[in-house]
Amino acid sequence: MTLLFVNNYLVVFINADYKTFHNDKVLRLEVTKEDDLRYLADEYENNRDLDFWTEPFRLGNVDVRVTPEVYPIFTQKLAERGIHFEIMISNVQELVEAQLQRDNTTAPNAFSLTQYNEWQDIQDYMDEFAAANPSMATVITVGRSYGNRDIKGVKLTAGNTRKPYVIWIQAGIHAREWIAPATCLWMMTHSLDQFASDWAPIYQQAEVIWIPNLNPDGYIYTRTTDRMWRKTRRPNSGSSCVGTDPNRNYPVGYGRNDGSSSSPCSDIYRGPAFYSEPEIRTTTSTLTNIANSQTVVGFMDLHSYSQLWLAPWGYITANTQNAAAQNSLGQAATAALRSWYGTSYTYGPIAQVLYTASGGSVDWAYGELGIVHSYTPELRDTGSYGFILPPSQITPSGEETSSALLVWAQRSLSLAMNK
Numbered sequence: 001m002t003l004l005f006v007n008n009y010l011v012v013f014i015n016a017d018y019k020t021f022h023n024d025k026v027l028r029l030e031v032t033k034e035d036d037l038r039y040l041a042d043e044y045e046n047n048r049d050l051d052f053w054t055e056p057f058r059l060g061n062v063d064v065r066v067t068p069e070v071y072p073i074f075t076q077k078l079a080e081r082g083i084h085f086e087i088m089i090s091n092v093q094e095l096v097e098a099q100l101q102r103d104n105t106t107a108p109n110a111f112s113l114t115q116y117n118e119w120q121d122i123q124d125y126m127d128e129f130a131a132a133n134p135s136m137a138t139v140i141t142v143g144r145s146y147g148n149r150d151i152k153g154v155k156l157t158a159g160n161t162r163k164p165y166v167i168w169i170q171a172g173i174h175a176r177e178w179i180a181p182a183t184c185l186w187m188m189t190h191s192l193d194q195f196a197s198d199w200a201p202i203y204q205q206a207e208v209i210w211i212p213n214l215n216p217d218g219y220i221y222t223r224t225t226d227r228m229w230r231k232t233r234r235p236n237s238g239s240s241c242v243g244t245d246p247n248r249n250y251p252v253g254y255g256r257n258d259g260s261s262s263s264p265c266s267d268i269y270r271g272p273a274f275y276s277e278p279e280i281r282t283t284t285s286t287l288t289n290i291a292n293s294q295t296v297v298g299f300m301d302l303h304s305y306s307q308l309w310l311a312p313w314g315y316i317t318a319n320t321q322n323a324a325a326q327n328s329l330g331q332a333a334t335a336a337l338r339s340w341y342g343t344s345y346t347y348g349p350i351a352q353v354l355y356t357a358s359g360g361s362v363d364w365a366y367g368e369l370g371i372v373h374s375y376t377p378e379l380r381d382t383g384s385y386g387f388i389l390p391p392s393q394i395t396p397s398g399e400e401t402s403s404a405l406l407v408w409a410q411r412s413l414s415l416a417m418n419k
Contacts (some may be wrong), residue, residue, distance in 0.1 A: 005263075011042045014021060017389035020093055021227070021228075024066065024067050025068075026064070026386060027064055027066060027074075028086050029056075029083050029084070029085045030369070031062050031083065034059070036081055039081075049066075050070065051228055054067075057356065058354075063386060088224075089386065099178065101115070104116055104182070113395075117169055118220050118277050118393075119220045121153060129189065133192060136157065136159075136203065139152055140330075143288040145279050146214045146233060146279070149216040151211065151216060154188060156203055156210065157201045166209065166295065167412070168213050168298065169187075169209065170211040172213035172214050172302075173177070173181070173361065174223045175231070184302055190402060191203075194399075194402075195406065200417060202406075203302035205417065217232060227388070230243075230267050231243030232244050232246050234278075238264075244271035245266075245268045247270070247359070248270040248358065248360065249280045250280060251275065251365075253367070255359065268357075270358070289297075297371070297405040297412040297413050298373040298408060298409060299369075300377070300410040301374075302401075303379065304379040304387065307345045308346050308354065309346070309404070311374070315357065315360070319349065320366065325373075325415075327347065329412075330375070333405075333408050336403040337401060337404040340396070350376065362375060371414055372412075373408060375408065
């Protein structure tokens with residue numbers, strides 16, 4: 001391990017094998033023609049030299065990371081096709097190093113809600129948080145990873161007693177989306193602090209389960225080896241490519257309508273079968289068992305980036321039978337979020353707002369368990385930093401997203417109680 005102090009901050013370089021991104025650039029392509037979209041979709045599926053940060057499945061902006069070696073070749077191809085682009089990030093490595101900074105003045109070598117933390121430090125923090133709040137908090141194990149790691153969460157409820165209603169909030173299903181676990185932990189903590197009076201009525205009636213990291217193997221890999229890793233870490237039989245996109249591995253809509261890939265090398269590889277990933281198989285089993293004895297009124301799966309509030313369906317463009325209620329809540333939640341810093345979110349069904357994505361968590365929660373208010377927020381930002389959002393944005397993300405989640409939890413719970 002290498003340590004470097006910069007202006008009272010500790011920059012941690014985890015090991016000599018940690019992949020670097022010196023002078024890698026993130027380009028934003030303006031795609032206006034279907035033929036160009038097909039070209040980029042083919043590159044996305046088959047060209048491992050390109051790291052697409054947004055999938056090229058609809059006309060509009062497409063973000064892609066390129067190395068210095070690939071940049072001249074790829075931009076020449078773009079020029080030949082007349083695809084305009086701008087450079088969103090000129091040196092990815094600088095932002096990666098900024099994310100690894102620890103504030104040596106306030107939290108040297110320790111967990112902090114305002115930095116991106118090691119996986120084990122997050123586990124220890126959940127234990128400490130529960131121990132400090134015994135009348136409210138219990139650490140629970142909701143699943144198991146391929147690497148035999150517990151997928152843990154914190155159950156918060158008044159009096160630490162069983163309630164008839166449950167709210168489920170998960171994050172970190174995609175390993176490189178660090179702002180999602182960080183925001184989840186920030187909101188969980190401040191629901192007993194900064195937002196305590198707002199969350200108190202919810203905790204009186206419901207159990208809220210906060211799961212900061214659904215993909216521990218992948219998250220650890222982003223800390224030790226490759227910051228841009230997205231998938232799980234289970235090897236794929238017959239392929240040198242490792243991992244499955246866990247958010248394409250749920251059974252509802254699995255493999256439908258080009259919303260995933262059958263290639264093990266793809267970032268949206270769906271796996272050889274639904275539930276092939278133990279992270280998905282075990283956590284869905286836990287939530288299903290809960291739903292058999294209690295009413296699960298809300299399901300939330302935090303992601304990044306793009307500032308979207310997404311609802312089912314993902315695998316088809318049709319509306320759900322509850323589309324009006326889902327859009328109404330999406331509008332109210334994003335309005336509450338915007339009231340903090342003016343951060344603007346777009347809301348609506350995944351396949352209509354974004355692109356077709358099959359085998360995803362919210363389609364499963366809605367389609368299999370009947371949880372009407374199931375959503376996937378895509379957190380900050382819209383591309384200036386993308387997956388490498390600076391630590392300084394953790395608190396603003398937590399504050400604004402807390403307001404959205406409060407609206408979501410309050411309305412979901414009220415609708416269930418008044419049935």
